[in-house]
Amino acid sequence: MRVIDLPKYDLKKEEIQKVDKAINKSKNKRGALIPVLQEIQRKIGFLPIEAQKKVASGLNIPEKDVYGVVTFYSFFTMIPRGKINIRVCLGTACYVKGGKRIIDRIGRELGINPGETTPDRMYSLQANRCLGACGIAPIIVINDKVCQKVDPAKVMDIIYSYK
């Protein structure tokens, strides 16, 4: 994704505080960049360019390097996640048991592609790397809850049961 595609996002006051806190905590540590970005994403849900700029100046790293790291790792996102974040595992075991059908179904029903969020910021959808729960495949993760042996035909019922 290109930066210009991203909606401009002004950090709220408490979000700025959270960003600063994350930076200050690890400021003098070696290799702090990734842990700091992880903490910010945990706290505010995503990594808007404005936050990345603060991280760059706070840790004294060129902005392009921060951006490079954010775009390299699939766990980082510059798009706000929905209130209900759905991750579909597409590891081998889930794939052969219908993981692809599950993600296609959800995408179609919610009208978004993997990696996107619905305009009302209610749902976001991601294709996930193997979550290592192959014994109970296929799985999806809603927020942090793992749902096992998901039937593509019933997956929307599971999702709509979260409000």
Add this chain to the structure above:
Amino acid sequence: MVVKSMNKLRKDFLTHLKEEIIAENIERLKDKKFKIVVHMGTCGIASGADEIKKIVDREAKRLNSKEIEIATSGCVGFCSREPMFTVEATGKEPVIYHSLNKDKVKKIFDNHIIKGQIVSELEPILKDSKLSYFYKYQEPRVLHNKGKINPLEIKDYIREDGYRGFLKALEMNDPYEIIKIIIESGIRGRGGAGFPTGKKWEFCYNAISKSGLKYVICNGDEGDPGAFMDRNLLESDPHSVLEGILIAGLAIGSSKGYVYVRAEYPLAIKTLENAINQAKKLGLIGKDILGSGLNFDIEIYQGAGAFVCGEETALLCSIEGKRGMPRPKPPFPANEGLYKEPTLINNVETFSNIPQIILNGAEWFNSVGTDTSKGTKIFALTGAVNNVGLVEVPMGITLRDIVYKIGGGIRGDKKFKAIQMGGPSGGCIPEKYLDTPVDYEKIKDTGAIMGSGGMIVLDEDVCMVDIARFFMDFIQEESCGQCTPCRVGTRRMLEILERITQGKGEEGDIEKLEELGKMIKETSLCGLGKTAPNPVLSTIKYFREDYEEHIETKLSCRRLHRKEKVKKV
């Protein structure tokens, strides 16, 4: 690092602690007739183990009995039968109940707990029962604590002789003695490549660090789809990994260790964090460990979702806070690793093997296995088998035994088609090689690799071209992009595979795939690219007819599939 003389070492500390713990246990359990252990790994919890635990608590309360002890443990490996608990009655063989729900728990309480009658209609796992075959052919060595300890309690680990391997290592006069034992044991890396662990430790031992710093890194990135051995070890027996890291630190003269865990494993991270804190409190991690003068600190580093970061040089970049880009070797990390200092990198399962090798000796370790592959290996057995789970087997056991004896054969009345081993770097092994023993070299001869332990069984319904396409798609996503053969070559291969699976394959496509595959293998920089064509090449080798059928009939996977079903009726 100089280890102080033995009289200063608080070597009795662990012995005393263990005795105390056992005495404490006896005291606590003296009036108990039953112990119910609820197994709570990621899969267990996802299947409702939390809820089962609550019901068990409620039922026990209802009976108002002081004779029941309720405990939790990590996973017992039988994923497809979760949630499970084990009922241990004094003087009797433990009974494992599986696939639990509220009614079953009630029934177990009403019969087993109150009347002392095993509920056989629930087909519990006990000696010689049908499901016990899942365990019968396993050799739990690394997993010896499974189901026995609460991973959140360091005391449970110590009760089972935990940290005694480390203590024994501390008592040796020369750290090189540790390395000698590891070399003698013959253990090879469990992360995929199978490099002799002792040799690697020796390189790090001999490596000179100008600043005096050396690092130990535990690779818990576990990126291969279909693999969850390392997740399980971190979730269910985290101290065994920490103990292995401590022994390595002592052996090579390092004072700092990192465990790199992928972010997809939140429970593993939480459990490991807790374990590190508990070990620190007991003085097993930190400064002047057990009065020996040894300083060693262990820190967790969370991955951020990039497969290539499992490759050791990319992993180093990632810990340094950069994009995970592999670099050419040499220099090897043993000489120039993290922040350019000598660094030892081993896999989670490799480290988890170490304490028992030190404690029981090299001969104990290599008493099982083949000429070139010693000890046991843990596999994540999944896919089309009846018994899905985590299994630990002696090296040398045949793939057939794993699929049919442990795995209970193919689900439904389907036919076996292939085993996928080694994830995106590996390959598919067909029926005619099912008698291949688990052995690094023998598996490699088939065109697959031992890999880290993912073992996905595929039945006749699976289209092998689609499997090849799946892995190529994965590689495309995960290629770091710095070298052309891997970035562009795999894209070309994926395009061809997509065409074939859509029914648009052409004469000559198979040959093109083979040519591209060969080129990518020969010219890529890192292991990711060098092995990326394997899933395609091995499926062409053994399942060429799947490719040809697509190309000849011009049918897509879906159509081809439907056609076959019609044919069968």
